[in-house]
Amino acid sequence: MTFLAALGATSLGVRAWLAQRAPRASADASVEIVSVDTTTSAESDEPATTSTKESAAPASGAAPKRPYNVVLLTIDTLRFDLGFAGYPRPVSPHLDAFAARSTVFERAYALASYTPKSLGPMLIGRYASETLRDREHYTTFYPGNVFLAERVRGAGGRTAAANCHLYFSWKFGMDQGFDVWDTTTMPPGMTDSDPRVTSDKLSDRAIRLLERIAAQDAAPDGAPAPPFFAWFHYIDPHAPYVHHEGAPPFATMDGGPRARAVYDEEVWFTDAQVGRVLAWIAEQRWAAETAIIVTADHGEAFGEKGHWKHGREVWEPLVRVPLLVHVPGASPQRVPVKRSHIDLVPTVLDLMAIPAGEGELRGASLLADVFAPDGEPLEERDVLVDMPEGPFNEARRAIVTGRSPGLKLVDFGGARRELYDLAEDPWENRPLPLTGERFLEAREAYERMTKRLRVTAP
Numbered sequence: 300m301t302f303l304a305a306l307g308a309t310s311l312g313v314r315a316w317l318a319q320r321a322p323r324a325s326a327d328a329s330v331e332i333v334s335v336d337t338t339t340s341a342e343s344d345e346p347a348t349t350s351t352k353e354s355a356a357p358a359s360g361a362a363p364k365r366p367y368n369v370v371l372l373t374i375d376t377l378r379f380d381l382g383f384a385g386y387p388r389p390v391s392p393h394l395d396a397f398a399a400r401s402t403v404f405e406r407a408y409a410l411a412s413y414t415p416k417s418l419g420p421m422l423i424g425r426y427a428s429e430t431l432r433d434r435e436h437y438t439t440f441y442p443g444n445v446f447l448a449e450r451v452r453g454a455g456g457r458t459a460a461a462n463c464h465l466y467f468s469w470k471f472g473m474d475q476g477f478d479v480w481d482t483t484t485m486p487p488g489m490t491d492s493d494p495r496v497t498s499d500k501l502s503d504r505a506i507r508l509l510e511r512i513a514a515q516d517a518a519p520d521g522a523p524a525p526p527f528f529a530w531f532h533y534i535d536p537h538a539p540y541v542h543h544e545g546a547p548p549f550a551t552m553d554g555g556p557r558a559r560a561v562y563d564e565e566v567w568f569t570d571a572q573v574g575r576v577l578a579w580i581a582e583q584r585w586a587a588e589t590a591i592i593v594t595a596d597h598g599e600a601f602g603e604k605g606h607w608k609h610g611r612e613v614w615e616p617l618v619r620v621p622l623l624v625h626v627p628g629a630s631p632q633r634v635p636v637k638r639s640h641i642d643l644v645p646t647v648l649d650l651m652a653i654p655a656g657e658g659e660l661r662g663a664s665l666l667a668d669v670f671a672p673d674g675e676p677l678e679e680r681d682v683l684v685d686m687p688e689g690p691f692n693e694a695r696r697a698i699v700t701g702r703s704p705g706l707k708l709v710d711f712g713g714a715r716r717e718l719y720d721l722a723e724d725p726w727e728n729r730p731l732p733l734t735g736e737r738f739l740e741a742r743e744a745y746e747r748m749t750k751r752l753r754v755t756a757p
């Protein structure tokens with residue numbers, strides 16, 4: 300019997316599981332095991348307009364069968380316009396196939412346009428300005444933040460992560476809450492813009508870690524192990540772009556910037572490596588009990604609005620990201636309304652049946668969308684992008700508000716604002732006047748949302 304079958308039979312949540320299980324020793328000499336301070340707690344604040352309550356029960360036949368294991372795969376610098384989103388080059392056949400059996404969030408936004416201001420806040424479940432951090436580009440997050448993995452572990456779940464860039468060295472705080480924090484695929488002597496390819500090795504490592512976690516399901520005392528949360532972060536699409544043997548000849552396909560063609564090779568290679576993990580999971584006996592989320596920390600610009608790479612602005616190619624959520628039992632579908640990474644923590648907690656205190660998190664679980672009955676209108680929610688100032692970037696914020704795709708108001712700090720209608724102008728080429736009803740509507744939404752932020756100084 301698998302552990303989730305047992306859970307289902309006894310209606311135990313993860314927290315109840317904790318009472319039954321002794322702390323689990325982890326165990327591979329090659330894995331860096333990090334001890335984490337779990338004594339901190341999230342402060343509650345004023346009532347949020349969104350909450351972490353259970354998702355509304357789906358009206359159709361399908362319903363979430365919690366708790367699930369959750370595997371989170373994040374890919375650095377991956378643009379939203381992959382094959383399943385209409386990009387004509389065959390860069391993502393494996394993710395396209397995965398999208399066909401998942402919920403595709405067609406208008407998902409990252410919280411910022413560079414890694415630390417995106418991933419850290421995403422995994423904390425609060426906007427970057429609200430996190431406890433220093434002001435370095437490679438932001439260090441302090442123990443006072445409560446990361447998702449801490450919540451999972453605090454509820455008795457198992458946690459593991461592997462990643463391959465120096466930013467994920469333990470000292471930056473992203474390891475908080477992980478039983479296993481594996482950086483063995485980080486190239487020796489790695490530099491910030493290291494060209495060495497890592498996705499193949501990371502996928503090998505991810506499979507090995509998942510194998511080991513799954514082996515724990517058959518505990519010596521016969522009791523099933525609690526659910527797990529595992530996170531793997533791929534870096535290869537990040538510049539510098541390198542060629543990959545066997546990649547399709549993207550440069551000859553349809554014009555476009557030369558750099559994009561090489562970037563596309565990186566995406567193609569990473570897609571194949573991520574596809575290997577997805578295919579392997581699909582063959583495991585625990586696949587039917589495991590939700591998988593695939594997303595990116597931010598996108599990449601290739602000349603849009605005169606911009607290249609990422610990290611300074613919050614234009615659409617920079618902050619829109621792919622977001623695929625596969626939950627066993629849910630019908631594949633497309634979600635056309637805008638959503639945000641702020642919803643990731645509530646979603647994972649919802650999947651794992653772990654409660655969060657009222658007001659601790661900003662987002663709302665996406666399971667209501669994943670299990671929405673056909674034809675039922677989905678809730679419209681405003682999206683806030685919040686990128687505080689750093690050594691290499693000025694502060695930027697943006698709200699996307701109203702009916703999707705929505706009006707986007709960008710705040711450049713000081714008095715400068717720009718307003719776009721994403722329905723008519725998806726690439727933000729024609730700013731609207733900062734007068735009239737639409738501007739006032741966007742400004743009011745922006746002020747309402749930013750007024751709720753509990754901004755902390757770095």
Ligand SMILES: [Zn+2]
Pocket residue numbers: 375376413414415596597
């Ligand atoms: Zn990044």
